[in-house]
Amino acid sequence: MPGRWGKGPVKWWYGEFRDYGYRITIPRQTILQVLDESKEHLSAEDIYLKVHNIYPAIGLTTVYRTLEILVNMGLIYKFDFGDGRARYELSSGSRKAFHHYHLICTECGRIINYTDFIDEELELVKKTEKELSKKYNFKIKNHTIQFYGLCDRCANNKE
Amino acid sequence: MPGRWGKGPVKWWYGEFRDYGYRITIPRQTILQVLDESKEHLSAEDIYLKVHNIYPAIGLTTVYRTLEILVNMGLIYKFDFGDGRARYELSSGSRKAFHHYHLICTECGRIINYTDFIDEELELVKKTEKELSKKYNFKIKNHTIQFYGLCDRCANNKE
C-alpha cells in the first residue's frame, strides 16, 4: 500500500524497522537505497559518499550507526576482506540478493562473487553445522567461505 | 646440527629465513618461540607482552614487522575474527600445527578450532579451487571457512 506513511512507496524493510522499534528516517532510507542499488562491496565511506550525492546533510557517523543496526537486524552482512576497512552488502534475506561466496585478490583487492558449487558447499556446511552444534554446544548463526589469491590481471603483472 | 650458528639449537625455520635473505635475530627468534609455545590465537599485543617477558628490549613495532614477514613467508596465518585486531597462528607448514577451521563466538570472542569433516571440506575446497581457477583465471593461494554464532556459555546467558 504505497503512500501509507506520506510520500514515497512502502519499502520491503519498513516492517523490520517497525518490529525493532526503529524510526524510519531519511538517512536510513537513503543508506538502504544506496545498498540496494549497488552490486559492489561498499565501505562505510563509499556509502557515505553515495548517500551524500542524494542527501548532502548526511554525516559519516550516521552511516556507521545505521550500518551497525542493519547488521544486527540481519539485513546486511559485514565483511573484512583484509584491506583495513569493513565492507557491506545486502544479505540474502533481502529481495535481489543471492547466496554466494567470495574470491579475493590480495594484490588489488578485487572481489568476485561466485555461486559455483554453492549447493554442495551449502549441504556440507549444513552437515558440519549440525555436528558442530551438537559437539561444541555452539549455536551457529552464519558462516563465510573465502578464497584468497591473485586475479588474472595481477597474476600476469607478476611474471 | 645444533650450535652451528653459536648458541641454541638450530630451529626448523632457519633455512626458510636464509632462503628469503632475512637475518636471524633475537626478536625474531623469540617471536617464533612464543608462537610455537602458544596454542591460542594471539594478537600483536599478546605476542608483544609474551616476548617482553623473555626479551624486555622488544618493541611493538618489531612485532608488527616480524609478523608481516612471517605471513609473507607463509610461516604464520593472519586472521580477523571481527574484534578489531588481527590474530596470528603458526601455519600448517610448521611442525605441530594441524589444518583446521574456526568457530567464533560473536558475543565473547571465544574461538574453537575444529577438524571435523576436514577431509570432506578439503576435498570440496580442492574441487572448487580447481574450477574457479579455470573459470575466473584466479590463482588461489589459500582459503578460510569460519562459523559465527554463540558458544555454550553465551547462549545460556541469553535466555
Added chain:
DNA sequence: ATATTAATGAAAACGATTATCAATAAGGAA
C-alpha cells in the same frame, strides 16, 4: 676484526571507527 647494511625501537603519524553532546525531527497522543 671490520665493513656493510638489514634490523631495531622510540616517537610521531595515520586511518578507520567510536564516543560525546547539543540540536533536530519521527511518531504517538491529544
Added chain:
DNA sequence: TTCCTTATTGATAATCGTTTTCATTAATAT
C-alpha cells in the same frame, strides 16, 4: 493538525590498532 517525548542526527573530539620515520644497533660476509 499541533504538541510532546525522546530517538536520531551530525560536528567534533577521542580512541586504538597499525604504519611511518629516523637515528642507532647488531647480524652477516669478508
